[in-house]
Amino acid sequence: QVQLVESGGGLVQAGGSLRLSCAASRRTFSSYAMGWFRQAPGKEREFVEAISWSSDMTVYANSVKGRFNISRDNAKNTLYLQMNSLKPEDTAVYYCAARIGAPKDEAGLYDYWGQGTQVTVSS
Numbered sequence: 461q462v463q464l465v466e467s468g469g470g471l472v473q474a475g476g477s478l479r480l481s482c483a484a485s486r487r488t489f490s491s492y493a494m495g496w497f498r499q500a501p502g503k504e505r506e507f508v509e510a511i512s513w514s515s516d517m518t519v520y521a522n523s524v525k526g527r528f529n530i531s532r533d534n535a536k537n538t539l540y541l542q543m544n545s546l547k548p549e550d551t552a553v554y555y556c557a558a559r560i561g562a563p564k565d566e567a568g569l570y571d572y573w574g575q576g577t578q579v580t581v582s583s
Contacts, residue, residue: 462486462558462572469554469577476546476581482539482556482574490534493563495519495570496541498552498579508554509541510563519563524550546581553578 463485472478482494495510509520509530518530529542539556554577557570564570 462489462492464556464558464572464574466554466556466574466577469579471580471582472546474546474548474581474583477542477544478546478579480541480543480554480556480577480579482541484537484539484558487537489537489558491560492558492572493561494530494532494539495557495559495563495565496530496539496554497557497567498550498554499576500549500552503552505555505567506552507565507567510565511539512563517563519565521565543579546579548581548583551579551581 465483468480493512496508497505499505511518511530527545531540556574558572559570
């Protein structure tokens, strides 16, 4: 069992930046591929970015290419999402998720999820 806790969300103006964190409960954090997903009101959960356990592979959605960057610190059991040049359409609840194996862009392939952190981008 892996418990995940997101933090770092908030209200920011368009063009601003935020960094989300996801703290994992287990020392085996380094065994898991990690992903970030988001869900806006009335919409389905959407893939954002994912990273392999060793950080040698990342997968990202085209909508965030060049603006968001996923990273991890296995020594601190923590996943990050640096979000730059934020747009109002980035407004959503952001979730981190964990899975054994390669990073994937499908939510159904992840085994563990955090509770989410709200990101609101004002125009």
